[in-house]
Amino acid sequence: MNRPALLTKGERTRAHIVACASSLFWRRSFHAVSVDQIAEVAGVNKATVYRYFADKRDLAHAVIRHNGVTPIEMIFAASFAQYEKPEERLAAIYRTAFLTHSEMHASNGDLFGCPIVGLSLELGQEMPEVREESARTFDEVERYFTQIAKDAAHITGSDADPAITGRTLTQLMHGANASSRLAVEADRMLDAGRAALALIGFPETPILVEDQTT
């Protein structure tokens, strides 16, 4: 999508289908979305979907991969690239997550939490590879959080184990996504963000520039 000319027509079609499927799975779950609907939303014939994906399960794989790399690059790596201080990095991550959720809520009237967790919980038994792939993605997330914890401990002089703090930060983000979606309140993200900042010893760091709570 960001390298228009470098993709062949087929690659573009494929990527477009993945994006559409991803969005639909996110909102309505894997089994509640039919291949017909995916094709319709993507504006292609159903047979075209099957030209690029062996079956519906294959689409789930592609979606999980798509959503594993993309958001990490866009949220975590971006925050690390832009900021140096651990608390600012953490704040940036939650800020992005919160804003994403807020916009989603404003434009859709709904809000869909983490695009991977739902799919992985749903398909965990049926397609263990999907769960494994998303577990790998969250390991990567945990690495980012552990780095933040380590840097923060360096500054605060805390002797807490950064690995453990990293895991807690990861779980807190899971919980933030889940409770945001269940309560349909983006603010839950901010609550979690503040708790996360407190956890690494920077309770005062603001997440939003102003008090623009939604």
Place this chain on the structure above:
Amino acid sequence: MNRPALLTKGERTRAHIVACASSLFWRRSFHAVSVDQIAEVAGVNKATVYRYFADKRDLAHAVIRHNGVTPIEMIFAASFAQYEKPEERLAAIYRTAFLTHSEMHASNGDLFGCPIVGLSLELGQEMPEVREESARTFDEVERYFTQIAKDAAHITGSDADPAITGRTLTQLMHGANASSRLAVEADRMLDAGRAALALIGFPETPILVEDQTT
């Protein structure tokens, strides 16, 4: 189930169907399980299912209610009844959750996290009532956790807002369930439990009596 003689035959059949459906939905998601399969597992005719439930969605409601009340009674209320100190209550809650997950893993080779979240994420859009019902359940959980936070703050003299801590504890439990299932590791529950105890100011409280980390 705990009041055997007070249920009519029909009520028992109904309860049995709900229990079977709950277990299946938990493991394989709502849409991946057919009414045929529920009937088969329950050992009744499919038409019998429809005698007790208007349709499949109705079953989802029953399951959510079943899983909202039961675990709270069994885990949270039990812990409050048995212990007085907030840290012991919190430790008991995580102990039970951990042991449940461990046993599940040992006997099934798999482990299914929270029986409500998956269903609610899956059906959030399609059946908002389900999401609302489970949101109510988690509000109740949050009340329990807030009580613990308040009692703990009383002892430690912390001036943190118990409402906020309660919410964080709730989100952490969400995250613990999610990461346990995704990683297929019951130990994630212990990690979260320790983080939770640290959060309320009792980092030394043991969750398990010994080091029986399965």
Place this chain on the structure above:
Amino acid sequence: MNRPALLTKGERTRAHIVACASSLFWRRSFHAVSVDQIAEVAGVNKATVYRYFADKRDLAHAVIRHNGVTPIEMIFAASFAQYEKPEERLAAIYRTAFLTHSEMHASNGDLFGCPIVGLSLELGQEMPEVREESARTFDEVERYFTQIAKDAAHITGSDADPAITGRTLTQLMHGANASSRLAVEADRMLDAGRAALALIGFPETPILVEDQTT
């Protein structure tokens, strides 16, 4: 079909579906007939077909079994029951086959040869069990023909091996069916019948009472 009251409703439905499928496969081959068409001809819903048969292949099995037992009982056993002399038995078998073909030709304008061979040739690779089942059926046919050959040799004093003659008679019947269908001429059956009678040493035995060669 011949024991109306002894079959449950389900068994009748099942038998009816098999009969319809058999007729369609015979005329148009297995792959050229859709389950929809079978259901329509049988006057039942497609899902009903799948209530009685695991899949379309399962229907092929049922059809092969249906056509293995029935015609042998009806043609071979009947001829053996009615006649004693080997040449009369052989003549009766060919007479029945010829008349069946003639009637088929008269009423349908077409003529479909052996109801098993086509299916078995078509599915030989894809479903070896079907081929094996029909091979067993033809072994049974060969046993009948071998018996005729033995009885005939006893009378004529021929020292030809009845097993070999039995096999030749079987192959000749295969060929008669094939060439009748390909040429759309029931008379081919008579040609083969006369050759068969000559083979066992009774070239003069008439197949039809009169010269009613359609």
Place this chain on the structure above:
Amino acid sequence: MNRPALLTKGERTRAHIVACASSLFWRRSFHAVSVDQIAEVAGVNKATVYRYFADKRDLAHAVIRHNGVTPIEMIFAASFAQYEKPEERLAAIYRTAFLTHSEMHASNGDLFGCPIVGLSLELGQEMPEVREESARTFDEVERYFTQIAKDAAHITGSDADPAITGRTLTQLMHGANASSRLAVEADRMLDAGRAALALIGFPETPILVEDQTT
């Protein structure tokens, strides 16, 4: 194939596609093989298939024609060219058929009988032209066999009608192919060959040089 330099590239491509389709139809039937598979086996693009053939049915015609001329040239004409005596010609025909089947069995583990009959039986209703074309082919076969019968009668002094014997020989060959394939035994070909030789009055003529009965 035997005039390499005289074919244009297009003609070669076309012939190659026919050969591949023929082989696939033979093994797996017409309807069980998709145009995709034919293209893949032939190593060409699917659209290329449609450059040479109007549709799939057209391919069936080409295949029937291909298999009508070729084997007759190769088996019957060759035998007539090489031998003079009718019994030697007949033995040569069955020898070739037997060896072809044996090799097929040895190399494929399976054995596919006559490459025309299956297709014709399958498509008899749907594409009468196919059946007619193959009927013509078998008329030609019958002419060869009738010639053998006439020559043999001349030698033996038999007064049997060569036309009738020719037909019987043709049907026997049909039956030999069918029973070879159904039983997956090339030896059935030899059985039929011996019966055929007996039929024309030369029961002692050997089909194979030695006793190399695979």
Place this chain on the structure above:
DNA sequence: GATGAATGAGACTTCATTCAT
């Protein structure tokens, strides 16, 4: 209170075919 039998709608998937390059 329970069940065997049946069904319409819709799921996933593949087919033969065409078009633009």
Place this chain on the structure above:
DNA sequence: GATGAATGAAGTCTCATTCAT
């Protein structure tokens, strides 16, 4: 002369649901 991309129609099979007994 050949191909990658696309499609409408049709295929097999399953679903949630109902009815008669």
